[in-house]
Amino acid sequence: MASDSLPEKKRISESTIHRLSLYYRALSVLEKEGFETVSSKGLAKREKLTPAQVRKDLSFFGSFGTRGLGYPVVELREKISQILGIDRSWRVALVGVGNIGSALVSYKEFQKQGFKIVKLFDNDQRKIGSNHKGIVVSDIKNLANELELDNIEMVVVAVPATVAQYVVDDIVKAGIKAILNFAPVNLKVPDDVFLRNENMSMELEYLSFALVNDHIPKRVR
Amino acid sequence: MASDSLPEKKRISESTIHRLSLYYRALSVLEKEGFETVSSKGLAKREKLTPAQVRKDLSFFGSFGTRGLGYPVVELREKISQILGIDRSWRVALVGVGNIGSALVSYKEFQKQGFKIVKLFDNDQRKIGSNHKGIVVSDIKNLANELELDNIEMVVVAVPATVAQYVVDDIVKAGIKAILNFAPVNLKVPDDVFLRNENMSMELEYLSFALVNDHIPKRVR
DNA sequence: TCAAATATGTGAAATGCTTCACAAGAAAAT
DNA sequence: ATTTTCTTGTGAAGCATTTCACATATTTGA
Ligand SMILES: NC(=O)c1ccc[n+]([C@@H]2O[C@H](COP(=O)([O-])OP(=O)(O)OC[C@H]3O[C@@H](n4cnc5c(N)ncnc54)[C@H](O)[C@@H]3O)[C@@H](O)[C@H]2O)c1
Ligand SMILES: NC(=O)c1ccc[n+]([C@@H]2O[C@H](COP(=O)([O-])OP(=O)(O)OC[C@H]3O[C@@H](n4cnc5c(N)ncnc54)[C@H](O)[C@@H]3O)[C@@H](O)[C@H]2O)c1
Numbered sequence A, B: 001m002a003s004d005s006l007p008e009k010k011r012i013s014e015s016t017i018h019r020l021s022l023y024y025r026a027l028s029v030l031e032k033e034g035f036e037t038v039s040s041k042g043l044a045k046r047e048k049l050t051p052a053q054v055r056k057d058l059s060f061f062g063s064f065g066t067r068g069l070g071y072p073v074v075e076l077r078e079k080i081s082q083i084l085g086i087d088r089s090w091r092v093a094l095v096g097v098g099n100i101g102s103a104l105v106s107y108k109e110f111q112k113q114g115f116k117i118v119k120l121f122d123n124d125q126r127k128i129g130s131n132h133k134g135i136v137v138s139d140i141k142n143l144a145n146e147l148e149l150d151n152i153e154m155v156v157v158a159v160p161a162t163v164a165q166y167v168v169d170d171i172v173k174a175g176i177k178a179i180l181n182f183a184p185v186n187l188k189v190p191d192d193v194f195l196r197n198e199n200m201s202m203e204l205e206y207l208s209f210a211l212v213n214d215h216i217p218k219r220v221r
Numbered sequence C: 001t002c003a004a005a006t007a008t009g010t011g012a013a014a015t016g017c018t019t020c021a022c023a024a025g026a027a028a029a030t
Numbered sequence D: 001a002t003t004t005t006c007t008t009g010t011g012a013a014g015c016a017t018t019t020c021a022c023a024t025a026t027t028t029g030a
Helices: A014-032 A040-046 A051-059 A073-084 A099-106 A108-113 A140-149 A161-173 A200-213 B014-032 B040-046 B051-059 B073-084 B099-106 B108-113 B140-149 B161-173 B200-213
Strands: A090-095 A115-122 A135-139 A154-157 A178-181 A194-197 B090-095 B115-122 B135-139 B154-157 B178-181 B194-197
Touching: A014 A040, A014 A051, A014 A073, A014 B200, A040 A051, A073 B200, A090 A099, A090 A140, A090 B200, A099 A115, A099 B099, A108 A115, A108 B200, A115 A140, A115 B200, A135 A140, A140 A161, A154 A161, A154 B200, A161 A178, A178 B200, A194 B200, A200 B014, A200 B073, A200 B090, A200 B108, A200 B115, A200 B154, A200 B178, A200 B194, B014 B040, B014 B051, B014 B073, B040 B051, B090 B099, B090 B140, B099 B115, B108 B115, B115 B140, B135 B140, B140 B161, B154 B161, B161 B178
Parallel strands: A090 A115, A090 A154, A115 A135, A154 A178, A178 A194, B090 B115, B090 B154, B115 B135, B154 B178, B178 B194
Antiparallel strands: none
16 A cells, blocks of 8 residues: 555654753753853753763754864754744734733743733633733633634643633634643544643642652653 | 672662553543453543553553453552552642642642642742641741651652742751752752642644644653 | 463563764864 | 863763554454
8 A cells, every 4th residue: 555655754752852841951051151062062061961862862863063163052942943843933822811822921931932922711700800910811602713814823721621621612713723732631632633632630649659659760751 | 799699679760650640540430430350451541541551551460460360449449549649648738839739729629639638838938827728837947847846758840940949958958858949940859859840832843843843742641 | 180371580682772982074283 | 382171063871752563452344
């Protein structure tokens, strides 16, 4: 069959992608500090990784270094921003302007990074129409319409766990392909929708486990 | 050498611990729904894992199921809560009562789960002395003293990235062994201190990468 | 009571990820 | 110019995690 011989799309591990974020952050700092080049060793040290790991990760995407010298800081940072797709800005909507939602809207770093929260939704009449950092809260009823009209590409979900699935169903119906969820619930989305969960309880539980078991994990992410 | 023959402490992978949290959550729901038993298949389906994965994870800690029947819901939930160390409560302090810090203090689920935020610290004179959900904000200057006096076991760090390392150094000096950090910076802590990072930008960057590369990771965590 | 169905627990295999180790390329020193 | 030093890029090895597959135990139904 023809489909058997289609060139296999190179799949990158989740860990590698997360480490690219770390490299990006480290390179931004190095740039500010005035370094022109950095070795895999130098980069590894900043993020508590091994030099081999750094080189291997980068090698999945090309060869950006110079033997004997290292990597050019600015160039590599730019290259990684291209790989991560953060060399542009993203139009983001947020659903659920409560405790955590408000904190996220107020967080300027997201905007600076290019994740522009340009739309807010809630179902509470007291919140609809109110202004948060220059954005007027929309009624969740108009979600589908307004997401499309406003060319939203990512949605952050910060509603109670009990309603998160319904909200996500609507978001998916509106054609959104990337969702960041803060509700502690396992949401069902179609295969072509990227969903990430931010689960703070899980991290506290990890710490609890570590304290109780004096835990050293086999491999640290 | 004697140390060569010491019984090797069983090391559990980070992924397994995270999945225990998922099982715990799923079991709590199943309990509410009135189920008395659940199979590895049933549990796996709820959390989008494989039955073999569920059985293997649990097998690291003992055998809790009955062949032909499955696992007793209540018993297994209790067992996992023991393993995770959440069959008790933890005294938690939070440093940095800003946007995200305030959201965390207001979040009742943490308290319900046994993560009791009982102490708040800030360095802003306008915040020190003010009351958040019944807790009076303390001056960061008294950190070491008050952490000890109040038997704090975990600290959540929600201060600006620029000062996070200083704050963490003080927390470590005060003898705290578990820290949850929200600042997007790689903090240095001694080997015997457990540090977890909650990095929201990283998750947005992951979504960005996924959209740009139409990414399917090799393995989903 | 016995057969069929179900589902665990676990070695072993398969897969994935990290680290090793070194050839090769480039810079720096002499 | 030549040697030495440095550091990348990458197969291959080593290690960790997941999945497979099945013996075994228990329940269910006849
Ligand atoms: N606050 C935290 O620190 C924290 C921490 C971890 C996880 N979470 C999770 O984040 C989510 C939000 O938490 P929160 O503390 O901000 O809660 P919250 O109650 O303060 O905010 C929830 C918001 O969602 C809105 N909402 C409810 N139903 C809606 C619907 N159908 N459509 C649109 N909007 C709707 C509410 O009006 C409210 O403004 C929850 O799932 C919670 O479990 C919160
Ligand atoms: N707000 C968000 O949604 C969000 C999202 C991701 C990450 N973060 C990170 O979380 C951290 C806090 O963010 P925020 O938006 O809440 O900021 P914020 O400025 O609202 O809050 C920071 C708080 O820390 C206090 N503080 C400053 N220096 C201190 C010190 N030395 N000791 C004690 N307290 C001190 C400030 O007075 C303030 O109350 C930052 O590192 C930020 O990057 C925030």
